[in-house]
Amino acid sequence: MQFITATRDGPVTTITLNRPEVMNAIxxxxxxxxxDAFDAFAGDDSQFVCVVTGAGERAFCAGSDLKAAAVSGLPPEYPRSGxxxxxxxxxxxxxxIAAVNGVALGGGFEVALACDIIVASDTASFGLPEPLVGAVALGGGLHRLARQVGLKQAMGAILTARRIPADEGLRMGFVNEVVPAAGLAAATRRWVDQILRGSPMAVRTSKAVVQRGLEEPSVEIAMRHQQDYPEFVAWRASDDAIEGPRAFAEKRSPVWTGQ
Known part of the structure; x- marks a missing residue:
């Protein structure tokens, strides 16, 4: 890897955008x-949580490397997963989990929004400034922001292309926690450890049920259909589903396999 690093600590993968000299522009x-790094995480049964962050102190990711794009003169060819x-x-x-250590703009904001949890330093800021350069944020930011904070809040941020400080992102609802910059790694690890207390199968199923349920027309229909979701079916037949009640009855800590 030339422009990122991917490390593992037990069941946790950390992927770091590593071009600090250009604010980790992609x-x-x-x-x-x-x-490739996200494929490796997704396909490894021993890896349960992924943390995404940026190198340096200034930026999580400033979005696309427009200078490189201008030099090449070629339209971007994104990989299979966009x-x-x-x-x-x-x-x-x-x-x-996105550990946002600085600016997260354009595509960088879209990467953060694609994560399930955003932990931000108090020096972080967010925005979709694409209209300022005649572009449109087509990497999911328009759709995700509107779904995560509501239409009026999203339109206010999108149409003005303004920079949103971390504490305002917390109030709007797309940031989960804001901490001093020096405490970002520790706060992120706290979130990771809290997730790891639960069954990996149950955690994954919970995420999938939420996502699939949001596509249903009503809560009633979502609850009726959830037992047929593939992740739900796999969880019901899993070792983790047996281990949890057994460990509780035996008054011991569960040993999760994620299987």
Missing amino acids: NIAMHHELQ YAGLIERFDCPKPF
């Missing part, structure tokens, strides 16, 4: 490196 090669190998990764029920 070029074409980086898109494909990210696709921008950054993540924004169209709809088939991975494992949890993703």
Whole structure:
């Protein structure tokens, strides 16, 4: 990997966008490196949680590398799972956490919004400034922001292309927690550890049920259909579903296999 790093700590994968000299802006090669790294995480049964962050202190990701795009003169060729190998990764029920350590703009904001949880430093900021350069945020940001914070809040941010400070992102609802910059890694690990207390099968099924349920026309229909969701079916037949009640009855900590 030339433009990212991917490390593992037990069941946790951390993927770091590693071009701090250009605020971790994403070029074409980086898109494909990210696709490979996220594929490896998604396909490894021993990996339960993925943390996405940026190198350095200034930026999580400033979006696309426009200078590189201008030099090449070629339209971007995104990988199979879309921008950054993540924004169209709809088939991975494992949890993703964005640890946003600085600016998250354009495609960088879209990467963060594609994660399930956003933990931000108090120096972080967010925005979709594409209209300022005659572009449109087509990497899912328009759709995800409207769904995550409501239409009026989203339209206010999208149409003005303004920068949103981390504390405002918390109030709007797309940021889960804001912490001092020096405490970002510790806060992110706290979220990771809380997730890891639960059964990986149950965590993945919970995420999948939420996502699939949002596509249903009503809560009533979602509850009627959830028992037929593939993830629900797999969880019901899993070792984790047996281990949880057994460990409780035996008054011991469960040993999750994620199977």
